[in-house]
Amino acid sequence: MSWRRPRRLLFLCALLDLASIWPAAALADRRLGSSLLNHPIWLLCFGAAYLFLGWLLGSYTVLRWPDLRLPSVLRRLLTTSAVTLMAVILVRWAFNLPVSFSLGHRSTLILLLLPMTLWSLVLRLLFRRLSEGSHWQLVVPEASCEHVAMEWRRQDLAAQPRVVSPDRWPSRLWPRRSHLEGVALANDLELGEEQRQHLGSLKASGLPVTNLEALAAHQLERLPPALLPEDWLSYAAIPWSDEFGMQRKLKRVADVGMALALLLLSAPLLLLLAMLIWLEDRGPVLYRQERSGWMGGTFLLLKLRTMVVAPPDAPATWTIPGDRRITRIGSLLRPSRLDELPQLINVLRGEMSLIGPRPERPELEQELEAAIPHYRKRHWMPPGLSGWAQVCAPYAASLEEAELKLSYDLYYVRNWSTVLDLLILFKTIKTVLKVAGR
Incomplete structure (x- = not known):
């Protein structure tokens, strides 16, 4: 399903966040003499709470921001860690867990969360750096260029596509080919012989080539009606x-x-x-x-x-x-x-x-x-x-x-x-x- 693809990076980031709990626990055990590694179930529960609160507080959605600012990312990660700390302490108090429950000690939690927070920060900055500079190129009729570009700008994507008309393609493609993720073409596009040959060479080189509808579903996770042909979709196809x-x-x-x-x-x-x-x-x-x-x-x-x-005869109006x-x-x-x-x-x-x-x-x-x-x-x-x-x-x-x-x-x-x-x-x-x- 297309909705899954944009989230693969988020899933990978979450898994790597979870993996960091074991090195962090080993560090806490070594420095404080605790026994966190002897309680893997508690560590998994702690990791699940950290991931859930990170998801709730938006520490993963920052990966999709068009402008990734270090203070904003750090603030969300620190908030996630602080709320996780308070949640674990609250659970220990509510269930009256014994003093031997080392995961409930503030010093242990702080030493556990600090390296996890630092690791989460490095991951987000690294993933953003790897995706910088790459973009899709959208080839659409001249009359549709501005509207198509507006639909993508609405989404605040980290990497906005380049929108060009057929008469300016492929001349504007080659200077940036090393950073090109793929090419998407409008359904009603008419290409010349040279452009069709160029399209074939792109496919042969392994570069993704798709249509505008498929890319909109992949990147925007929506299907703007103005971009769809009149005969788009039948009931039997859903x-x-x-x-x-x-x-x-x-x-x-x-x-x-x-x-x-x-x-x-x-x-x-x-x-x-x-x-x-x-x-x-x-x-x-x-x-x-x-x-x-x-x-x-x-x-x-x-x-x-x-x-x-409202009166019974009141007209229907938008709520603002x-x-x-x-x-x-x-x-x-x-x-x-x-x-x-x-x-x-x-x-x-x-x-x-x-x-x-x-x-x-x-x-x-x-x-x-x-x-x-x-x-x-x-x-x-x-x-x-x-x-x-x-x-x-x-x-x-x-x-x-x-x-x-x-x-x-x-x-x-x-x-x-x-x-x-x-x-x-x-x-x-x-x-x-x-x-x-x-």
Whole structure:
């Protein structure tokens, strides 16, 4: 799957971070006379906590920054180490572990974390140095150059591609060939005989040559609709179309099981939030709104109300940052997305899934469908409580942002799998824990 490729470097970095725990433990044992190496299970648990907190606090996403600044990287790594230190001390106190538990001593932890932090810093700087200077070259029609370049600039990649038109290619390629990662061509490109021969020589030399859609999926992890041909994708070509496939059945079983469990676990919280919403303005607790579902069908979506009660004939409008319609309780619920908990009932009814494109209002979709190509294809998957667009982009407050979110939805529809759903689930948990929504 294309979504896995950009993360290989992150996985490798995480594995090397984990490997550093044994040399660091050997150093601590030698200097302090502790016995960390005699407790490999505890060391693995400690390493897992270090990796999880590093992921939560963003010490791995720095590898994808366009501008890697040493103070920023060091600050994230030191924060990760400090939180790990406090977490281990808290666990020792909570479970009343014996004094002989050397991993719980502050001096041991500090001596363990210092070399691990230094090693993590060196790894990130080394990986960035190895990738510096390399880039892809995108060959697209002259009229599309600026738009294609803008789509890649949106992503803040560490290495931005060079976008050229056919009449300037391959003359601009050769001076930088030693740093060239590959060439991607637009689908509707017409090449001359000399250019086709040059393309063949690039393939023969082992240089990756692909199309623009494949590179967008690989680097951007989304599929900008404006870059896709009119006949792009049929329903029969997507993984979800296999009605009797095991992944599709597993998704429904997981939806029902997890929705029931989450409803039971969150019931006390839902009661508390309902009381707070009612106390603020004595208005209704739940908000019901018609949304578009699978294959364009409609259903009533449930949410905890986060805005003032609107008149029944109020027109549909975008929600913007600092929107005055948002209540005080709503301003707390929306960033953590706790207002969406009642949609677990929609999941149990079969109207939604836990993971999928977010359902939109039909009246807004008419405008979006007229302005954005391939918009209706997002309905080929059941709508979800969370989705690829939700964990990768903020709420859409304009037509341009809606197009950006659609690019993530199209990517999800094209590449859906159980493993991708799990990735979205983990990223959703991270968003909730960091209160990183909007």
